Amino acid sequence: MNNRDFALPKLSLRFFPIWQRHWLVWKKIAAPSILGHLADPVIYMLGLGYGLGSLLPTMGGMSYMAFLAAGTVCYSTMNSASFEALYSGFARMHEQRTWEAILNTPVSLDDVVLSEILWAATKSLMSGAAVLAVIWVLGLSHSLMSLWMIPLALLIGLAFASLGLIMTALAPAYDFFMYYFTLVITPMMLLCGVFFPVTQLPESMQVVAGVLPLTHAIDLARPLMGGAIPPQALLHIGVLLAYTLVAFYVSLVLFRRRLSR
């Protein structure tokens, strides 16, 4: 235990060359990556949207497909940031020792962790924008308000990247991430209003859903897609920001302890 481990993050612009590095790697695999961003969410949206949507007249005052569209943007941005922070982040920290190489330069661990979060959020931004484009093409959203989905995708990305990095900091190996996906990510996908309104759940489960970050993301996304200003928007933004800041700090402390050997 060391007091230095608990120091507040010292941020600097030196994170940027690391972000540039990740971007350069991504550019080399851009085509399969964009396909990956699109395939899974679009298949979910179309499959469930047509299949289940034909049985349901409307949901939450809109067509089921439109209802699902807002949830899909949120969960696919959640997934992109999570996969990037967990699997790719772990590869860079542990397997490829990229972090070790970077830390031998005048760049600090705080910069490295910040760059991981910003890069994973960048992936969310790309994935959110890709899904949004499909939604427009399918005519599921007509409002310019839906452009606010782009900054929202970034915010969702920041929150889930920071949360995911806590797991990366604790992970002994890749297998460990299964816990996070089965115990955290999948429950959120099912409880936070992606496929049906949270109000359909029993009261106790609604309370649980109410503290989960994806619920707040979807509460912002669905009105925006329909062209309305989300009720209690500041509260939802505040919750997502709080998740980001607290998780960033916790993950940084854990990384400092892990890498101080």
Next chain:
Amino acid sequence: MNPVIRAKGLQKSYGGQRVVDGLDLSIGKGECCGLLGPNGAGKTTTLRMLLGLIAPDAGTAMLLDLPVPQAAREARIRVGVVPQMDNLDPDFTVAENLLVYGRYFGMRDSEIEARIPSLLEFASLTNKRDAKVPTLSGGMKRRLTLARALVNDPDVIFLDEPTTGLDPQARHLIWQRLRELTQQGKTLLLTTHFMDEAERLCHRLAVLDNGKLISQGTPRELIEQNIEPQVVEVFGETSGQWAGEHAARYSQRFEVSGESVFCYVKDAQPLVAHLQGQSALRYLHRPANLEDVFLKLTGREMRE
């Protein structure tokens, strides 16, 4: 002139075990200093403390007149590091690895691009400029790692086992390059398990064991101060029995290791004459070297 690297009473423990224990070290400009020691002696931990990557539990360290870890970031602007295990970017080409790494030092792209040709030439990788890292041989990867450590034109270079796992040709090329760097006035601090490497490259050696500095000096001084000048190695099935009966009479000191007996002597003549009469035994007479010193100082038992 102030030493380039200075450590006083450095101490570090992990889980109650002291890994570095009161280490004092001072390295002057242009010097090539070797840290020797068995596995777990504290070499890598020492390097990491001197680089300011980990904070010592006690003691102080100065790197290029800056206190570390407090001012490690400023100090590392003028430092290059060759790590023990390769951590090149596998997704990038040779040139991209250099470009991306230079950016971490805050260098402009144009500035790095201008340096790349001479770095590639130094590493004998000019024709591999656009090759991807996974296609390089072990020796090429090591040379690229060395070139990468020079991207910021550092004054001090830390090398953690720079030639481990390389074939003799690749090692000799690395040695030649490291000598060129010392001739340019760069300060080198390296760890190694290879005594021939230490003997050839280093002006000065520091032997670590159990986190303590147990001896230091030039390679020649270490040999002269610690060991008899001549060694006669005796082999054969009956060498153990022979050692029990005769070794003490003919040598100042001897050690039995399996079917070999190492006899350390000031004058080898009487022993060699005696061995010529022993038909069941073979022997090798040679001058004492650094490996003898190392084994004497740190013992023959295996370290895991």
